[in-house]
Amino acid sequence: xxxxxxxxxxxxxxxxxxxxxxxxxxxxxxxxxxxxxxxxxxxxxxxxxxxxxxxxxxxxxxxxxxxxxxxxxxxxxxxxxxxxxxxxxxxxxxxxxxxxxxxxxxxxxxxxxxxxxxxxxxxxxxxxxxxxxxxxxxxxxxxxxxxxxxxxxxxxxxxxxxxxxxxxxxxxxxxxxxxxxxxxxxxxxxxxxxxxxxxxxxxxxxxxxxxxxxxxxxxxxxxxxxxxxxxxxxxxxxxxxxxxxxxxxxxxxxxxxxxxxxxxxxxxxxxxxxxxxxxxxxxxxxxxxxxxxxxxxxxxxxxxxxxxxxxxxxxxxxxxxxxxxxxxxxxxxxxxxxxxxxxxxxxxxxxxxxxxxxxxxxxxxxxxxxxxxxxxxxxxxxxxxxxxxxxxxxxxxxxxxxxxx
Amino acid sequence: xxxxxxxxxxxxxxxxxxxxxxxxxxxxxxxxxxxxxxxxxxxxxxxxxxxxxxxxxxxxxxxxxxxxxxxxxxxxxxxxxxxxxxxxxxxxxxxxxxxxxxxxxxxxxxxxxxxxxxxxxxxxxxxxxxxxxxxxxxxxxxxxxxxxxxxxxxxxxxxxxxxxxxxxxxxxxxxxxxxxxxxxxxxxxxxxxxxxxxxxxxxxxxxxxxxxxxxxxxxxxxxxxxxxxxxxxxxxxxxxxxxxxxxxxxxxxxxxxxxxxxxxxxxxxxxxxxxxxxxxxxxxxxxxxxxxxxxxxxxxxxxxxxxxxxxxxxxxxxxxxxxxxxxxxxxxxxxxxxxxxxxxxxxxxxxxxxxxxxxxxxxxxxxxxxxxxxxxxxxxxxxxxxxxxxxxxxxxxxxxxxxxxxxxxxxxxxxxxxxxxxxxxxxxxxxxxxxx
Numbered sequence: 001x002x003x004x005x006x007x008x009x010x011x012x013x014x015x016x017x018x019x020x021x022x023x024x025x026x027x028x029x030x031x032x033x034x035x036x037x038x039x040x041x042x043x044x045x046x047x048x049x050x051x052x053x054x055x056x057x058x059x060x061x062x063x064x065x066x067x068x069x070x071x072x073x074x075x076x077x078x079x080x081x082x083x084x085x086x087x088x089x090x091x092x093x094x095x096x097x098x099x100x101x102x103x104x105x106x107x108x109x110x111x112x113x114x115x116x117x118x119x120x121x122x123x124x125x126x127x128x129x130x131x132x133x134x135x136x137x138x139x140x141x142x143x144x145x146x147x148x149x150x151x152x153x154x155x156x157x158x159x160x161x162x163x164x165x166x167x168x169x170x171x172x173x174x175x176x177x178x179x180x181x182x183x184x185x186x187x188x189x190x191x192x193x194x195x196x197x198x199x200x201x202x203x204x205x206x207x208x209x210x211x212x213x214x215x216x217x218x219x220x221x222x223x224x225x226x227x228x229x230x231x232x233x234x235x236x237x238x239x240x241x242x243x244x245x246x247x248x249x250x251x252x253x254x255x256x257x258x259x260x261x262x263x264x265x266x267x268x269x270x271x272x273x274x275x276x277x278x279x280x281x282x283x284x285x286x287x288x289x290x291x292x293x294x295x296x297x298x299x300x301x302x303x304x305x306x307x308x309x310x311x312x313x314x315x316x317x318x319x320x321x322x323x324x325x326x327x328x329x330x331x332x333x334x335x336x337x338x339x340x341x342x343x344x345x346x347x348x349x350x351x352x353x354x355x356x357x358x359x360x361x362x363x364x365x366x367x368x369x370x371x372x373x374x375x376x377x378x379x380x381x382x383x384x385x386x387x388x389x390x391x392x393x394x395x396x397x398x399x400x401x402x403x404x405x
Numbered sequence: 406x407x408x409x410x411x412x413x414x415x416x417x418x419x420x421x422x423x424x425x426x427x428x429x430x431x432x433x434x435x436x437x438x439x440x441x442x443x444x445x446x447x448x449x450x451x452x453x454x455x456x457x458x459x460x461x462x463x464x465x466x467x468x469x470x471x472x473x474x475x476x477x478x479x480x481x482x483x484x485x486x487x488x489x490x491x492x493x494x495x496x497x498x499x500x501x502x503x504x505x506x507x508x509x510x511x512x513x514x515x516x517x518x519x520x521x522x523x524x525x526x527x528x529x530x531x532x533x534x535x536x537x538x539x540x541x542x543x544x545x546x547x548x549x550x551x552x553x554x555x556x557x558x559x560x561x562x563x564x565x566x567x568x569x570x571x572x573x574x575x576x577x578x579x580x581x582x583x584x585x586x587x588x589x590x591x592x593x594x595x596x597x598x599x600x601x602x603x604x605x606x607x608x609x610x611x612x613x614x615x616x617x618x619x620x621x622x623x624x625x626x627x628x629x630x631x632x633x634x635x636x637x638x639x640x641x642x643x644x645x646x647x648x649x650x651x652x653x654x655x656x657x658x659x660x661x662x663x664x665x666x667x668x669x670x671x672x673x674x675x676x677x678x679x680x681x682x683x684x685x686x687x688x689x690x691x692x693x694x695x696x697x698x699x700x701x702x703x704x705x706x707x708x709x710x711x712x713x714x715x716x717x718x719x720x721x722x723x724x725x726x727x728x729x730x731x732x733x734x735x736x737x738x739x740x741x742x743x744x745x746x747x748x749x750x751x752x753x754x755x756x757x758x759x760x761x762x763x764x765x766x767x768x769x770x771x772x773x774x775x776x777x778x779x780x781x782x783x784x785x786x787x788x789x790x791x792x793x794x795x796x797x798x799x800x801x802x803x804x805x806x807x808x809x810x811x812x813x814x815x816x817x818x819x820x821x822x823x824x825x826x827x828x829x830x831x832x833x834x835x836x837x838x839x840x841x
Contacts, residue, residue: 016736016824021733023729189635261519284719294727297430298734305740
């Protein structure tokens with residue numbers, strides 16, 4: 001039988017210990033619930049699917065500084081040189097790299113821009129300028145429509161009447177559930193773009209942006225901004241280290257006036273892109289773990305003291321016929337009472353803290369399930385923290401207890 | 406008396422090693438976490454210009470029209486930068502951007518390498534207090550009529566020439582010869598207040614070239630270019646004439662009067678541009694510009710990340726849990742010794758003496774915890790550097806932490822100790838004497 005009333009009155013008689021314990025639990029619930037909520041948010045953000053075969057795509061930055069070089073010609077030649085190397089599955093010259101933190105983006109409208117009609121709905125998106133090798137080089141999946149045909153690739157910077165392959169996220173934001181194939185959208189007032197394909201995923205360059213999942217590829221073979229060029233190469237993971245060297249040698253043999261930077265796979269770029277989120281996840285996890293360690297150490301210490309203080313009482317109870325179980329149960333019951341009260345107050349504080357975080361920072365509202373999980377976790381941890389010293393208490397023999405002190 | 410208390414406190418700590426250790430661990434972890442987050446925050450929030458902060462101003466213009474972004478952009482257009490430069494020759498001022506070029510020298514052992522380069526005006530060095538080791542900035546005249554001159558860092562001087570006064574020698578940027586006019590001493594303000602947009606904690610550039618060369622050499626922008634309206638930009642000349650923003654403008658204004666004067670200049674300028682059909686938003690001319698001190702500029706560029714504020718907040722909450730925890734443990738420990746106190750009180754110790762003795766003991770635990778916490782914090786910072794490649798300026802333990810961390814530790818433990826110590830010194834001697 002659970003003897004709640006005597007336990008409550010015993011707690012009431014020596015208030016300070018239980019009150020401190022309560023305070024600790026209240027604070028812990030508030031911190032752990034919010035911290036684990038943020039962790040979950042970040043993990044979700046970090047594991048968004050890029051749709052790319054990330055391990056297999058190698059990227060290289062080439063900076064040409066030769067005099068009188070026709071960069072356009074040089075780049076097309078470079079791609080052919082790279083494609084001719086053994087173990088290269090495909091290669092492509094790209095305007096930017098997904099998740100890299102730098103690139104192109106702009107707003108597009110479903111109707112041509114009209115200065116007389118301000119506040120037209122515009123959908124922001126990352127923009128890739130590329131040819132028909134892009135999809136295969138990155139390993140992207142088309143869910144509707146088709147890839148560009150070779151004859152659709154434009155070589156001039158005039159974006160009028162180019163074709164586009166867009167991400168599903170972009171299509172949904174622009175046209176809802178209607179099929180996007182064959183639809184036109186606009187950049188400014190005169191450039192119109194026709195959709196030929198929809199990709200399952202195509203992300204932009206900046207992982208922090210709201211419109212990160214919006215991506216479009218325009219059928220314009222990019223000649224690069226100035227002297228810098230980015231090449232991407234698809235190859236088997238095991239061939240990549242050797243390829244780094246082979247590519248460098250082959251390109252240098254063709255033209256020595258270049259500097260190479262960043263032989264990186266998309267997987268490495270991803271890691272870099274989410275570094276701050278990973279950092280936040282580790283920092284918060286560490287806080288949670290340490291908090292639980294400290295709370296349970298403190299709790300054990302206090303229970304141990306309680307037991308010493310109450311040795312006589314326990315001994316007497318044992319002498320009067322209380323079983324070991326009863327003693328353990330008494331301490332556990334004490335703990336659960338405090339925990340329950342702490343959980344309630346802590347839940348309220350957690351929601352308050354969550355509201356503050358939401359108001360001041362870019363965070364969504366705290367999901368209540370985090371409070372419940374935290375409370376459940378605390379019950380488990382405190383049970384263990386109480387159980388160990390309580391078992392020791394139960395082992396007190398009635399004879400010793402009544403004799404000593 | 407203090408030494409005596411110290412001795413008593415030490416004995417008492419040794420008598421209950423487990424409890425004392427628990428307390429030290431609790432405070433150490435609390436302090437370790439708090440110090441780590443606070444240290445990073447402090448490094449981020451640092452203003453490297455000190456007193457000069459009030460004199461250096463970043464200029465922002467509301468050059469956009471209606472139906473576009475709704476805040477001041479951090480950069481300005483080329484047209485505006487060129488116009489501003491001419492408006493107030495009496496003040497030190499500069500327009501700048503970040504670029505990158507391949508560096509070569511006559512030294513055959515020096516492999517060509519791609520480096521970030523700052524394209525700026527000559528006042529950069531005096532405005533931002535950049536120290537010179539050899540030579541000086543290029544002359545004022547070069548800001549007007551371009552010359553292929555360059556300032557490099559001592560570090561880079563070492564790398565190319567192996568050190569020494571190499572003013573007058575030539576290095577090649579994108580295969581064009583530039584004459585070295587100055588070599589600066591080490592200078593690397595963190596955060597990089599003068600261009601926080603391109604990574605507030607990345608290192609300062611080590612190569613500086615005159616901005617007047619920009620239109621001639623068509624330097625590539627290594628940074629952000631934004632446009633608020635649709636414009637066809639195909640050539641570099643198009644870009645110079647466009648409404649795209651990609652340059653940063655700074656001015657030095659030493660007094661309130663100068664600041665007022667310059668604000669008026671800006672207002673007149675915007676009014677004039679409005680008359681020419683630019684700055685088409687409905688904002689008035691006097692509201693279409695903003696001067697930011699370095700302090701305001703760092704704030705505006707959100708150099709301190711949201712994540713860090715959240716972590717500092719949570720870590721202080723965490724510290725408060727530790728505090729409550731220690732309070733409980735201390736109460737436990739002191740009450741356990743109540744019989745001993747009873748005896749001491751009976752033989753004449755005053756309440757104040759007992760209280761002081763316990764506070765000394767608490768203080769020692771706080772100090773031990775603080776020091777352990779500091780060690781823990783430096784370990785944590787080291788780990789952050791190793792695992793997350795955080796910028797080195799953020800993960801070095803600031804010297805002020807050597808005082809702040811133990812201070813917080815001692816203050817919190819003393820706070821936590823007041824109640825238990827007060828409680829124990831109010832023990833009635835009679836109870837314990839009886840039960841003995």
